[in-house]
Amino acid sequence: MKYLVIDVGGSAIKYALMDKQAVTLEKGQVPTPPDSFAEFSAEIIHLYKKYQDQIAGIAFSLPGVIDSEQGYSMTGGSLTYNDKRNIVADIQQHCPVPITIENDAKCAALAEAWKGSLVGCQNGVVVVLGTAVGGGIFLNGQLYKGSHFAAGELSFLLTDSWHAKGEPYHYWGHDGGSRGLCRAVEHIKRLPPKSVNGQQVFEWANEGDEDVCEALDAYTYRLAMQFFNLQSLFDPDVIAVGGGISAQPLLLQYIEQNLVYLEQHLPMHLTIPKVVRCHFMNDANLVGALHHHLQMTETPVP
Template sequence: MQSLGLVDIGGTSIKFAIWDGHALQEHHAITTPKNLTDFFDLLTSEVEKMKAMAPIVGVGISAPGAVDKQTGIIGGASAIPYIHNFKIQQELSAKFGLPVSMENDANCAALAELDSGAGAGANSLAFFVVGTGVGGSIIINHRIWHGAHLFGGEFGFTMATATHTVSELGTVPNALRRYQASNPQAAPIDGKQLFELASNGDEAAGKEVQTIYRTLATAIYNIQYSFDPEKIVLGGGVSNNPALIPGIETEIEKIRAQVKIASLKPDVVPCVYTDEANLRGAAVDFEQSYPDLG
């Protein structure tokens, strides 16, 4: 394929790279501007630099929020409020003088994993991003399932119990808050320490870690039996923890033992790409959006 400019818009920094068809080149990050004018100036300047370095035929963009690929508008909300609710894709294309594709960041990460990462060779997958909340993506026949209201893959909004969502019970930050509340005299800890305490027999930590495992296992089980993807890919910082998938799989087995008819075991794997995922996925999205140029 031909060269592309790639942009990954984040609340703290914006990443840039040139895709040469095989790897990211000139990969770097710049602090996210505080306003739309500076944002446009930065992206236009960086794309001009890319043009000078490579014969790029277009720009693929990974963005937060509910990206509507039909209208070129980013709905919803994010840490960058000024990019929402106007035809930003068309404006960027005009400023760059190039075709622009734009997709949600979690969807881009999922496309990267399907293309050449943990889901390579599959036609479908569910991608879970476990961070401060639980987001993700569903891909069917190599295409993102956006849903009628662009809520496809918002696993964190689903209910884990009668009173709590998957994001409330299945994430490390919320588990830490509950642990600190039950141990007000204890010094603050991070997620790694929470798992270490649990493995060393701390009952309160063990309870919270088990809650994470059970919640994610339930969500994964439900997605498996709703969409039946070939693979379930886990991303986000906690996916680096080697105890995570075994802990989830133990809970999935408990669910399968409880639901006797559940013969299928979800194939749960960790993501391959980390900081490159959104950029790589933006390249895949551009290829799908402009097949004659990719």
């Protein structure tokens, strides 16, 4: 049995034809339509028609707050045309197969718990360092979604405890994602906005650029503080880091150094978070979306 698995991002729609064990048989991507649901659904219908004679269902990973039980997108993240939309019902009019949807970071967490870095963990957290910061939380062996399907929306965490009324707010999603790191490097090197990407940051850091290493240290120090907060809140076995920049060994090295620093200097003593890299990297959302689909249909999950 095969499934069409679709990971919708702000710039690209990744898709894969997968079997039940998450083995990828085919894959590709197309640009994400930026303007309308009509254009978006047209892309999905095109993909469905390509594979309709082979698949038993469609599994979506989507940005935003997702009611995965009702198939409803409460918010669409950067894709505002998906706000307050019954996506499953709308797509199913044109693609008459079982369809499921789940939040993208929760899909990443499902993938890691199924076959990745959270296997065997009763309690674990996945932190996805994308443009912003996504999260998935496993408690007592189950994905925790909260009362309004918004658990793990780490981008919304306010990071300035000394904030005064009337001042700008600071969110983890603004400063803690990969774009936040790039902005810090642009600032310290006095470069124009949006002139640096993550790959360039780590090329400079690996070459020993002192300014970039200073910015990376400050960035990962703030990450380490948030990881201690997550450890305090959920006491996980593991915190797994995903997103494109997580592939860089230097990122994990700096995070570990700053975790050690905090453990040595904080007046209170908690278990130091065990931080690992996500196993599935850029395919995590696809694998997790498939796992969610298998959970939601009668097909047993191995």
